[in-house]
Amino acid sequence: MDDVWSWAPDPAVGYTVRGAYRTLTDETIVIHTAPAVPAALLWRKHVPLKVSIFGWCLFRNRLPTKVNLFRMRIIQHDAQLCVTGYGMIKSDVHLFSSCSVFGQVWHLARQWLGVHSSDPATIVDHFTQFGTSSGFAKSRCSIMCLIWFASSWVIQKEMNARIFRVKESTPIQLLKNIKLLSFWWYKTQFVVYYYKFYDWCPNPFLCLV
DSSP states (O other): OOOOOOOTTOTTTOOOHHHHHHHHHOTTOOOOOOOOOOHHHHSOTTSOHHHHHHHHHHHTTOSOOHHHHHHTTSSOGGGOBOTTSSSOBOOHHIIIIIOTTHHHHHHHHHHHHTOOOOOOSSHHHHHHHHHTTTOSOHHHHHHHHHHHHHHHHHHHHHHHHHHHSOOOOOHHHHHHHHHHHHHHHHHTTOSSOOOOHHHHTTOGGGGOO
């Protein structure tokens, strides 16, 4: 059947100004929204805009993951499995956190940074915990958030490569891509940046300006 607009608080009558006002002022009505990420953490000057938009879609569960494509009846139920081939349904949480293949990328990133954290149940919690796992100093949180975006972007690119180009990279190779990408993103915010990539690779915290 054709798609139609529907006003969830009152599907029978539809949208009215009075109904909208009543919905906003009625304390007994619970409006479920996705957990919010502070704008200062999401929209960062050293992260490319397209990557920030990607992150916003990820936090809102608006990426075209196989679970979402199945929900929209674009693919069949048996087509929801992750591209890594381990028989798990590919949701956003699975792909960017709990996947046995891509999860290794996060483990390697933590080893590189010398931090320890678990994988929470939601993407927003994962981002928040990762961003503060090296402490709450502003400069360190900035680096951690930058590397989180770089890691997520590299994982997304790798997923697309496996689907559309039938090309696979190892977790070690993906970590190298994360190091290079995060270095270039961080470097672009300075007119002159004296540190080199070989300084960044061992410990990016030593390259803070």
